[in-house]
Amino acid sequence: MTSANRWSDLERPPLDATALRRALLVPGGLWTALDVVDRTGSTNSDLAARAREGAAEGTVLVAEEQSAARGRLDRRWSAPPRSGLFLSVLLRPAGVPADRWGWLPLLAGVATATAVSRTAGVDTALKWPNDLLVTVGGEERKTAGILAERVGADGVVIGIGLNVTLRAEELPVPTAGSLALAGAPVTDRDPILRAVLRSLAEWYGRWREADGDPHPCRLQEAYAAGCATLGRAVRAELPGGRELTGEAVAVDAEGRLVIDSDGRQEAVGAGDVVHVRPAGAAGGNRR
Structure with a gap:
């Protein structure tokens, strides 16, 4: 399998960037730009570079394959082309006190877990701070990770890596999982991606309206309810x-x-x- 042929694995069709833009880039919405690239080292690194050049809040970068993805504690990982959702989003939470920005990685965890559970039809839980867990063979397995990075004085890039159709022999470590291995009835990446971005926009909007206070927007409550830790x-x-x-x-x-x-x-x-x-x-x- 090579990334040169986007249709080399018929069980893993490519994303349709035009359809995604039509569905997600709506007037008055959070998302302002969306690009899908075939392959990159790290969507977080690429989007951080764009942020430093002045990219607008709501810019989304999705990769069909990442060769040098970064996780928390500088862990590195990779996955086969089109086997998951690998994306980063740029947020500029102006007006929210900087000491509350630490909630953004947890907010992204809540948004992702909620969207995946509803759209893919599989139970999810969060391991503190924001690893997404599913059950595979009676065991908890990590199927998604989230990394938030400050960019300049006013920006935050949030990266999400979600294993969707990874097979057992493709798992990077034995403790990893995927939606397919968890028995999810829906593994079409398009509706899952749309759901994740819409959920993220909804939770981010609530959080900003509350000036980043996690209590009135019910973020703290939602996080505790879904936290397996x-x-x-x-x-x-x-x-x-x-x-x-x-x-x-x-x-x-x-x-x-x-x-x-x-x-x-x-x-x-x-x-x-x-x-x-x-x-x-x-x-x-x-x-």
């Missing part, structure tokens, strides 16, 4: 090599994960969180 025994691998173990009990007003360790509560804003307690013992809710 809450109620679990976890191990947080923190910057500097420190580890914190305990029970994840809440997500605070700043989007940090609150961990109770022997009666002492600590809010974690960065690091890698590992679920220790099995899914069957979790207190988190699924969508």
